[in-house]
Amino acid sequence: MKQEKLLEIKNLKTHFDTPEGRVRAVDGVDLVIPKNTSIALVGESGSGKSVTAKSIMGLLPQPPAEINGEILYNQNEREKNLVELDPDGEEYANIRGNEISMIFQDPMTALNPVYTIGNQVMEIIIRHTDLSKKEARKRGIKLLGKVGIANPEQRFDEYPHQFSGGMRQRVMIAIGLACNPTLLIADEPTTAIDVTIQSGILDLIKELQAEFKTSLLLITHNLGVVAQIAEKVAVMYLGEIVEYADVKDIYHSPLHPYTKGLLEAVPVLGRNRGQEFTTIEGMVPDPFNIPAGCRFSTRCEEQCKQCIAGKKPQMIEVESGHYVKCWLHGGEANDGTESD
Numbered sequence: 001m002k003q004e005k006l007l008e009i010k011n012l013k014t015h016f017d018t019p020e021g022r023v024r025a026v027d028g029v030d031l032v033i034p035k036n037t038s039i040a041l042v043g044e045s046g047s048g049k050s051v052t053a054k055s056i057m058g059l060l061p062q063p064p065a066e067i068n069g070e071i072l073y074n075q076n077e078r079e080k081n082l083v084e085l086d087p088d089g090e091e092y093a094n095i096r097g098n099e100i101s102m103i104f105q106d107p108m109t110a111l112n113p114v115y116t117i118g119n120q121v122m123e124i125i126i127r128h129t130d131l132s133k134k135e136a137r138k139r140g141i142k143l144l145g146k147v148g149i150a151n152p153e154q155r156f157d158e159y160p161h162q163f164s165g166g167m168r169q170r171v172m173i174a175i176g177l178a179c180n181p182t183l184l185i186a187d188e189p190t191t192a193i194d195v196t197i198q199s200g201i202l203d204l205i206k207e208l209q210a211e212f213k214t215s216l217l218l219i220t221h222n223l224g225v226v227a228q229i230a231e232k233v234a235v236m237y238l239g240e241i242v243e244y245a246d247v248k249d250i251y252h253s254p255l256h257p258y259t260k261g262l263l264e265a266v267p268v269l270g271r272n273r274g275q276e277f278t279t280i281e282g283m284v285p286d287p288f289n290i291p292a293g294c295r296f297s298t299r300c301e302e303q304c305k306q307c308i309a310g311k312k313p314q315m316i317e318v319e320s321g322h323y324v325k326c327w328l329h330g331g332e333a334n335d336g337t338e339s340d
């Protein structure tokens with residue numbers, strides 16, 4: 001069954017002009033987020049995941065950012081190109097927080113220490129709905145209960161410092177879902193919290209995503225957590241998506257050497273001490289000096305002749321729903337010679 005699109009990103013380019021030069025943080029990304037589906041955007045630090053998310057949210061001041069391409073949002077069956085909206089305007093503000101919301105990495109900096117948890121949950125509900133203060137309080141307390149906070153009525157009036165890191169992240173999830181968004185973006189939602197409770201937070205996000213029938217874009221550098229939560233995976237490297245497939249295909253038949261490297265870098269419990277991690281050889285190239293052709297070619301063991309010649313591979317659908325941008329796959333079809 002073909003899934004209905006919620007958001008379609010077409011040839012998105014988000015660049016920054018800096019004193020050191022132009023950073024092509026997101027450089028020609030295409031991605032479809034279907035309704036009621038969870039997608040993971042995976043890649044090492046600096047690959048452009050957060051910039052993609054902030055471009056969707058309209059959170060990047062222009063300048064220094066320059067955003068081109070299309071972010072087509074299906075709003076009640078009417079398509080709207082978010083790139084054309086004024087990020088500071090009322091229309092974007094209504095979409096942001098109400099229809100598309102985001103959970104950030106660090107709940108301590110995202111929560112305001114001088115307001116109670118309840119005030120912060122209620123603020124979002126009141127800003128985006130017609131509910132009265134009393135009704136918003138009731139809904140807020142219910143939400144805190146839903147995200148697993150015991151005695152939500154009492155805890156509603158407490159301050160962020162009275163909550164543990166994991167509990168604060170649960171509050172952020174409640175805030176993210178307060179208006180029943182069509183898309184929830186979670187940017188490394190477990191990075192800042194204790195490793196022993198990370199899995200519980202991911203389970204909670206997954207459960208609520210299904211219950212609220214929202215789509216989820218999970219941003220992570222760890223392919224290990226993706227299986228628990230995502231149906232589809234987009235692998236990102238230096239501003240480009242290099243592989244896209246169902247989660248089972250990414251795990252069982254990864255095609256891009258970069259995806260294979262990320263899988264090998266997943267920490268595995270029970271491996272010999274000192275061998276818990278492997279990392280991909282070499283350094284991510286400087287964003288001011290992106291390699292011509294395949295961007296991963298400077299770290300890739302394969303060294304295809306096209307890569308040595310600096311030729312850029314195209315994204316090819318190798319099997320139904322499995323896309324890859326690599327000279328090793330796609331045969332004749334991958335004869336693109338476009339250079340960077």
Ligand SMILES: Nc1ncnc2c1ncn2[C@@H]1O[C@H](COP(=O)(O)OP(=O)(O)OP(=O)(O)O)[C@@H](O)[C@H]1O
Binds near residue numbers: 016046047051064
């Ligand atoms: N405001 C900005 N001005 C200039 N460069 C930026 C800006 N924001 C991000 N970048 C650059 O864009 C590139 C992509 O950054 P981004 O934060 O999207 O990476 P990421 O994949 O989310 O990594 P991380 O997991 O470390 O957050 C990086 O080289 C980063 O330094």
